[in-house]
Amino acid sequence: MPPCPSGARWFVACALVAVVATGAIGLTRTPPSKPATDISSLYDANCANCHGKDGRGDGVAAGLLNPAPRDFSRGVYKFRSTASGSLPSDDDLVRVISAGLPGTSMPSWKVRLTSAQIGALASYIKTFSPRFANERPAPVKMAPAVAASADSINKGRKVYSDLACGACHGDIGSTSGATAPELKDDWGRDIKPADLTQPWTFRGGATATDIYTRMKAGIDGTPMPSFADAAKDADLWNLANYVGSLGRKPTWKMTADELNAQYARERKEAAANPAGRGRYLAATLGCAHCHSPVDADGRELPGLIFAGGQKFRMAVWGNIVTPNLTSDNETGIGRYSDDDLKRAITRGIKHDETRMLPFPMGWPAFASLSDPDLNALVAYLRTIPPVTNAIPAPERLNIAAYLAAKFKMLILGRDYPLVIFAGNAGSAGNGGGRAPAAGR
């Protein structure tokens, strides 16, 4: 500490110097540990909800997301500028964090975080996998671009057919309807090939360079391979230009006539693939939100998605446990006819003619589903692999408790909250097996 001359002014000046000096010493001394804790709390606050505290892709919100959040512990990344099987570059990670992944739950973080924070997070997620300590990313070799002329697009159309892109992405570059086969990623989850007519959903961007890079690098962990060895660079550029030409107008830019045509097309596609449409409906209506048991944090128990077992305490109405929606013949919906299911979904009348309350099951809302959508939903439920999880009957309160509860609720006007309990109240215990993925 420097000696201080007398006088208040000097005292203040010295104090300032001391503070700055301490700060500086702090800065020079702490970097190895201090930023690490800052970054881990930044990660916990912003990333852990989906990617999990340990980066395993198992955050509280992960269970029903599709695509599922990245499991950083494997060190396998989809959207890279590096060779297939190679680690992503730092720039790749930074790009995904800043720009987000369109069409998924991964938002663009550049609106919220500084570039320094994004860079630090990119470094931080690398620590979850030992691969980054032992390997180096191998960037793909980018050949000079071919301009998107009519000639190039025509050539690209031929490449599209030569490389059999249509086997997954559809003959006209669309995945809609029944043309998309069942595809799984390396984690065994169902995934869909990109719909090439909707460039705004391209995760890694929709410019010709983005598309070209995707074909050079492949999408690791998924059935989308790298075509770096299968085709010449010029052909991949032509293909990128062709794919770039397939985009249709998004509905928010359409005229009324175009919208009517688009909606008619969607209805036709849904009719051709009812289970696919039903899967989308089941996911977006949140069926699994209540028809799966959850742990105390709200994480779906593994292997029991759609298997029911979530227990509700319904004030004066006693306890109910959500039914098993899997196709199991003994404990699931395999026992019920289509009409039984439709009546339960849209009118709250169970197969045994007893009535449901108008909540938490949203049948008064589901009553507005169109007939084709209701049929599609039932068609999808039939395809959910059976899980044995016997659900107990509703428990009514005994008469004394019932009267006491009603008195408190109706006469004293007391708040009688609805309670949802953690754990599986069905017969299957607390997990096991593999969960079916939510569907887009």
Add this chain to the structure above:
Amino acid sequence: MKKILKWVVSVILVLAVCGFVAFLYLIPPLTSVAPDEFIKQMASSAPAVDGIADPAERLIAERGRYLVLTADCAGCHTTQGPQGPRSEMFLAGGLTFATNTHGTPVSRNLTPDRETGLGGRSDQEIKMVLRSGMFHTGRSISPRAMPWPGFSIWTDEDLHAVITYLRHIKSVRHAIPDPGPGRADAIVPNATEVVSTVDAGK
């Protein structure tokens, strides 16, 4: 004479108590109301889109109405009174959801009111909540309290339709407080969520 009066009063008292208990017991449970009543109330609380002049916007809002209605947004976002959901407060918020991971959020006002609803929020900000469970303030919401992982599956076009419809519903001034602290399992042991329907808004 006095004795008779005593008897009469006692009988009246006993009858009153029995009557009250019977009244309590017999207050009709919700399941005695016909399903159509609930269905009608639900469908009619979501305003139609006929008033939208631009035909393309009207078509998109019609799609949005279908999505908002069938996804039961109203189940958690329509303000409740002693008689259940208040149709005139369609999507005006106010239910409280205690969770174990994200405190005790209150369902937001989704009507176009500038100060208390979505009027001041951009499409992008609303989409971020539906897709990623994150508010413009940086706060995130529990997937228990709000089933956003389900809504995240909506295509961009369907999300846009939902937001378009929300821009056209009736504006209601109803201020929603910020989430409170606390845990669901502190209120009821082993709970993962505790939902109160008493209106927490102003």
